[in-house]
Amino acid sequence: MRLAELSERSGVSIATIKYYLREGLLAPGRQVNATTAEYDEDHLRRLRLVRAMIQVGRVPVATVREVLGHVDDDSLGRTIRLGAALWALPQVPEPDTEDEYLQAARREVDRLLETLGWSNARALITISPAYRSLVVAVATFRRLGYDWDAGLLVSYARLMHQAAALDLDFVETHPSEAEKVEAAVLGAILVEPMLQSLHRLAQEEESARRYGFE
Amino acid sequence: MRLAELSERSGVSIATIKYYLREGLLAPGRQVNATTAEYDEDHLRRLRLVRAMIQVGRVPVATVREVLGHVDDDSLGRTIRLGAALWALPQVPEPDTEDEYLQAARREVDRLLETLGWSNARALITISPAYRSLVVAVATFRRLGYDWDAGLLVSYARLMHQAAALDLDFVETHPSEAEKVEAAVLGAILVEPMLQSLHRLAQEEESARRYGFE
DNA sequence: CTCCTTGGTAAGTGCCACTATCCAAGCACC
DNA sequence: GGTGCTTGGATAGTGGCACTTACCAAGGAG
DSSP states (O other), X not given: OOHHXXXXXXXXXXXXXXXXXXXXXSOOOEEEETTEEEOOHHHHHHHHHXXXXXXXXXXXXXXXXXXXXXXXXXXXXXXHHHHHHHHHSOOSOOOSSOOHHHHHHHHHHHHHHHHHTOHHHHHHGGGSHHHXXXXXXXXXXXXXXXXXXXXXXXXXXXXXXXXXXXXXHHHHTOOSHHHHHHHHHHHHHTHHHHHHHHHHHHHHHHHHHHHTTO | OOHHHHHHHHTOOHHHHHHHHHHTSSOOOEEEETTEEEOOHHHHHHHHHHHIIIIISOOOHHHHHHXXXXXXXXXXXXXXXXXXXXXXXXXXXXXXXXOHHHHHHHHHHHHHHHHHTOHHHHHXXXXXXXXXXXXXXXXXXXXXXXXXXXXXXXXXXXXXXXXXXXXXHHHHTOOSHHHHHHHHHHHHHTHHHHHHHHHHHHHHHHHHHHHTTO
């Protein structure tokens, strides 16, 4: 198919597709002649993935490029490849100042990992961006004066561990390795907004259940 | 305290605080004379909340203003007030086109709510932004050709319902109504990045556990 | 009295995801 | 074989947003 058809079938404007091509988010089509390039189903699929990441996942363009680079890198093992792809995803920005709250939060998270028995964590996870993000979130809570029970964090972690197990079970259902990695990235990118939506719906439901509409 | 101290204690630059004052995210200080205004602990607390929403929660400034308006609105009941605050929070943008995937996703989500017995949902939730976001996420998955079991969604929903119950238990521990609402907003704003971080950490852990570092 | 600081305002900056405009080279139809 | 529309490609511009800089008049301190 040509650019116009790719645009129509994906619902992405031609100008935007050109932009993605320029930014290296999409491989160039097979050049037929000086004024025609041919695109195929793979391009369409990749374009939809890019769109999903940018629109639903709110992933910056530069990050999408990085993530896709890892997804396409056949030389990596699965855990590393998945990790590489996930690590590239944006989360909370790096804190500018190193204060007491941050240090306390780090100790708290370390204790959490120990309690959970996430042993792989100690070696690998402590350099993961997700670890940093978690520390920042905990520190922010503390800074605002909230003082919850450490058990709450453990409970949340157990829940998310169950969710992660569901994710990976789903990933398992895909035969090829490339599809697995793509599914895993989507699991991070799309499942998260889904979980977030479900979380808020559940809050509304539970709030109405407990308090009615008083 | 004066602006300079407010800035120092919050870690937010004076220029930025002035910007927030202008944007109505922060109440003006008590004007002592033409060149001096006095701020108190409430200002500091509110400023930190604003910062948390913007930096950790990535909430746009205009939305923060809206959410705070609801938080401060004493005339509303709790569920409504919480709902109003949560509904103002940004999620996935409104889809531009109404296609078959979207309609199918809507039916699927409706079925999900029925299965879960979230009866309050049917009346209220279907107009909630979270409902829309969920529909968009499901539709996006389908559009990409992923075809999971409906039971997976139910499992995720049950997990998030448990998380929501934990949130509300935590909110319950706060005595005053104003604090409860603020805690609830934070529960949405800060717990979500925390859950997200935990989700990714859990994925890394579980992936390493299943596959090692092959 | 002089100089520094304060709060307030208006205009500017940097980033980012597009988007509008051009352009030369086909291709399609007469 | 001409003519006009379409195509892919490049460059520059746009709009939104979260700040930030520059400036101002009015205090207050020494």
